[in-house]
Amino acid sequence: RSGDWSSHMCNIMGHLEELFTSTITRTFPEIDKPIVQIQVSKHADYQCNAAMTMAKTLKKNPREVGETVVKNFPEDPVISKLDLSGPGFINIYLDKEFLKQQVTNIVLQGVTPPPTKRRRVVVDFSSPNIAKEMHVGHLRSTIIGDSICHLLEFLGHDVLRLNHLGDWGTQFGMLIAHLKDEFPDFANNPPPISDLQAFYKASKKRFDEDEEFKKRAYEAVVKLQAHDPAHKKGWEEICEISKNEFQKVYDKLKIRITDRGESFYQSRMESLVKELTDAGLLQEDNGRMVMFGDGGEIPLTIVKSDGGFTYDTSDMACIKQRIEEEKGEWLIYVTDAGQSEHFKSFFACSKKAKIYDPAKVRVDHVQFGVVLGEDKKKFKTRSGDTVRLIDLLDEGCQRSEEKLKEKERDKVLSEEEFKKARDAVAYGCIKYADLCHDRTRDYIFSFDRMLDFRGNTAAYLLYALTRICSIARTAGVKKEDITEEAKKNPLVLEHEKEWKLARTLLKLPDVLVKLTEDLYMHPLCEFLYEVSSVFTEFYDNCYCVEKDQSGNIVKINYNRLILCEAVATVMEQCFAILGIETLEKM
Template structure:
């Protein structure tokens, strides 16, 4: 600085230096803001969500280029290799927004302005302006190499930047004294996979089994119990076939007026918590629980029972609170509740003073939001109940119990299971298919398939049994999850067990083949990790294509949380498998002498890529509830 006549004058060189410092400060502030947003929720050892990283960079660029635009939703998508790796395509929307602010810029001009403002970073190699305003993004090879190396050396980890929430997932929900059937299949499979996904992301997940363990049907069961096992209060009744027991009691209830009268009296005693009848009720519930657990064990489902009985004492308080809030209306002796904009009300109290499923569902949502302090409540129930849950959520808001800005509640609906005739799935005798029979049939067909492939000649009996279970239960789960849950799907063992295309069998076989590469070459995990730590060149285009796809795993699973549809994960898994085949066909991992068959060279960097692929596939299987095995 120069002083002249007491006035401070700025040297042009100083001004230039100040501008540089301001620019650097801007970059630092950008990075600090990103760190502030993620510091409290980001795992520093987590995997980088590349799509999320790019969205942050473009969000910063838009704010710098067009500071008048607020809260713009950045759109970055993965694209085909012809255009790059990702693409920013929000210029058209930005152009329309700018026009409302009196600024006329066409989409290409908008994209050019955004492109100039993308801050320096370690992710992007090039940004190319294309067409009417698309920005094609190519990743830096060094970034891909570094992230792939971390994937192998550290293993598969949850993505960075996921805010941890307390989540309650309500799924499966069979009825006590009735067998689980094919109608329970989708809720159980979809609900379990959602829980696995959210648990992997680091959320605090409570898996809830809202079983039907209360109500008038227990009156007829208890009355029948009294007749069949009069000493049930002293000795645990040896109820063998609970399904037959239920049918016997139902026939008597429908045909015997005296029995029906006695059944209603038993309901009153149960609801007044008579210790004798509570003991009988518990005995019936215990028989059901044991049968349910056999199914859950076979499918590797973990779930905590919290049935309708849990909310019985809470329902009185629920009604009292709704009355105090003045939201209940009299309707022909009933007390009903309307939600704004919804025509059909909830029946909170029946004309005889009894409660309904509406009452228990209102008690449940209040308990989950208020008492459990859940940040997110998920109901995995068929699409036929969508109107009911829309009303429950709206009434909970109207009562002041639910604030959707603070608590995310959603109904995860699904279509029905169809037979190959595209009608509702039934047994040959036109009865609902029991779930245990379905699983048994899966085991039988899986074994037939393995023997057809002569796997019994190369596997030990124990290995064959493991493969049989992996294929049987895996194909049932995968066939469900690979379809968009919002539609019906056709249940076909023949299609499930195909070993070509996007099926569990094909993918499980593919996984075991990849795992066998290192095993055949006698390469250890330590050797593979050392090779990855030394650097993976990715010099061949098929190597780079596979590596970039594997690094899309974090963004794939984060996006699943937007709508809790799981079929995109199946599509990603299948794409990983087919892309690996492309790589393996042209990039030799193990080179052998053509005459002797002896191994002459092992490409350790490609072995590391094999390991990365297998690890990503294994984690996808885990999220879907499939159990891959090393040999098949």
């Protein structure tokens, strides 16, 4: 792996870590598993503190240990020099030719992913419930899940994106019973229900108030679960209407996802219950059948006292299906933190039932905090209702339009360009605001904040990117000219700010590796913001295109245009992973 970095980007920190680990184990066989941490350093490029921690075990002076490590270090194309400072810090200086080659590669080949072992990954995200409103919690799940999929797809994994729709609850009994009354001919003519929420509310009202209706609702569930064709048809109609609504949100946000709701697991739930019963893993509790994990988790309800199945049953059947049938090697579930006990329980129970083996399969519950309004209370409309996602997205577009007009973008863009910019900014900002901070924390949804053209927002970053892309364009230099130049002549970097920018760009592979460890996406946003800030520093200090007083171009610095192109490529790749569309003009 090490040695030839001409064809792909090097994850520098990971590479240095490997080099240090192997050198240390070779030099000091008595150290079993060295703890090697590589850090970015102010004095050099990177720094390693291993000598200090090892000195204790070796009962030697840390500086001496450091010197021995440096002496025994192999030649490597990434490193130009190592030296010691302080009590035993090992400073690492990167090879400049290597850095230049890596930057050139970005321009010639794009961002190449760090080497990864390809795995089959199932990502369960979005997952709203049929006939109910898709709410901001589902929006978070959609945004975070989509971004995780982009990341894993980019790294070369085989990703299955699944929408675990809540399409199989007892609520269908009342919905179907109501449907039969309102639209008796639903089997032949699709019912013209325009507002499924209102329909849901009306059926719920009857269910709560009318005993006879309630009885019919229960019968309808039984018939549906017994696969009665007319009931199945009613259920399908309702699902259809609901899914069409959800699809509007996915289309706007350009989300790819495959529907596979809880109902998919119905027959598998039946066999699962039999298996668990035969294995003696279920126990009775007040008429229900429950299952305990081995770690003191809350028990799962596998069969209700009326014989019906639950959310727990479907997730048990589902994890089995994902491991055994889908051959999933990594399962990811994206939901609000409120469900963490549920996930702990069914992970524990599936382990106990030998469905899931932690040595073979990685599972992650990717949880997130609550969305709050600007009043720091639960996100609601003024009248206290749940905010409809479609309305929220539309408001985003309207606000983004106002903002762009304020900046007089409508005067420089064509009508079509303006519309494109409006949507990209609106959806980009909504996504970015969600992804740019620690997902486990609650976050305050504020259009004013996310559409601010200053600071760490998509509005600012998208704009910064269009400006970078326009540097070469306004100088009349085409992208092909830049790549030609990069192919022909070795890159020349001299100015301190040029180096700083190059080093910053080359941190990306390490950032990506880090993201896959804990599936927190905010470090990628921090990186993106850092790139754009370091770019500004560079641009303020280094002319890319020199003009005379009357504005005529007198000199084009191709090396710097190559650097600009590399910055744009890196930023575009980050946006792609975040699921944010970039713009050429804005």
